[in-house]
Amino acid sequence: MSPSVIPHSIFLDTNVFLDFLLRREGELAAGILLRLGQDGLLRICLSSLTVANLSYVLRKVKTPAQLNELFRLFLRHYVIVPVGSMDVYHTVKGGYPDFEDALQLSCSRGENCEALITRNKVHFEPYSDIPVYTAEEFLRKLGYEHLTHF
Numbered sequence: 001m002s003p004s005v006i007p008h009s010i011f012l013d014t015n016v017f018l019d020f021l022l023r024r025e026g027e028l029a030a031g032i033l034l035r036l037g038q039d040g041l042l043r044i045c046l047s048s049l050t051v052a053n054l055s056y057v058l059r060k061v062k063t064p065a066q067l068n069e070l071f072r073l074f075l076r077h078y079v080i081v082p083v084g085s086m087d088v089y090h091t092v093k094g095g096y097p098d099f100e101d102a103l104q105l106s107c108s109r110g111e112n113c114e115a116l117i118t119r120n121k122v123h124f125e126p127y128s129d130i131p132v133y134t135a136e137e138f139l140r141k142l143g144y145e146h147l148t149h150f
Contacts, residue, residue, distance in 0.1 A: 010042055010044060010117055011111065016118065048080055081110065090106050
């Protein structure tokens with residue numbers, strides 16, 4: 001697939017990072033996306049809320065030094081979008097059923113992302129004005145259809 005077809009900027013939901021970091025289902029596809037971001041082939045965005053969520057969840061399996069190194073890597077290779085008062089305002093005003101997911105969606109909009117990647121599409125699709133994909137679906141869209149097992 002030609003680079004002009006690849007979305008320039010994608011937003012990754014917290015669960016995509018957790019899939020990779022905790023070696024859950026979807027680990028391979030998440031890892032490929034993260035590598036594409038590290039290599040500068042995709043602009044990967046995540047919210048500051050994701051950083052806080054990851055810190056909370058991973059504190060049981062990683063040391064503070066390991067978490068700091070992980071977040072240094074994020075700062076080097078990805079765009080960390082702050083959650084601001086307008087994101088909270090739009091989330092409250094929108095009456096979304098899942099507050100945290102709505103904050104993520106608001107951050108993706110604020111950063112003009114062209115796609116949102118998540119394992120939990122049903123929480124985003126009814127409310128999203130940008131395409132929502134699983135990591136596997138997005139990689140297939142990029143031309144990785146030869147990978148049959150992610």
